[in-house]
Amino acid sequence: xxxxxxxxxxxxxxxxxxxxxxxxxxxxxxxxxxxxxxxxxxxxxxxxxxxxxxxxxxxxxxxxxxxxxxxxxxxxxxxxxxxxxxxxxxxxx
Numbered sequence: 204x205x206x207x208x209x210x211x212x213x214x215x216x217x218x219x220x221x222x223x224x225x226x227x228x229x230x231x232x233x234x235x236x237x238x239x240x241x242x243x244x245x246x247x248x249x250x251x252x253x254x255x256x257x258x259x260x261x262x263x264x265x266x267x268x269x270x271x272x273x274x275x276x277x278x279x280x281x282x283x284x285x286x287x288x289x290x291x292x293x294x295x296x
Contacts, residue, residue, distance in 0.1 A: 230278070278290070
C-alpha cells in the first residue's frame with residue numbers, strides 16, 4: 204500500500220471596497236515591485252489585440268491575470284500570501 208501526502212489550503216474571502224484611484228495606485232505599486240510593464244499590457248487589452256493576459260514569476264511567486272470584459276478589465280493579482288481581484292474601467296487605463 205502506498206501513501207500520498209495531501210495538503211489543502213483554506214481560503215477566507217474578505218470583501219472590501221476601494222476607489223478606482225486606489226486600485227490604479229495598487230497596480231502601479233505592484234508594477235514597480237515586480238518590474239513588469241503592467242499598464243502597457245493593459246493597453247494591449249484596451250486596443251483589443253488580446254482577450255486576456257497572464258504573467259507569472261516563480262520566486263517569489265507572483266501571478267498577474269487580466270481579462271477584458273465589455274467596458275471593464277478584470278484584474279487578479281496572486282502572491283504566496285493573498286489573492287486580490289477587482290475591476291478597472293477601460294477608460295482609466
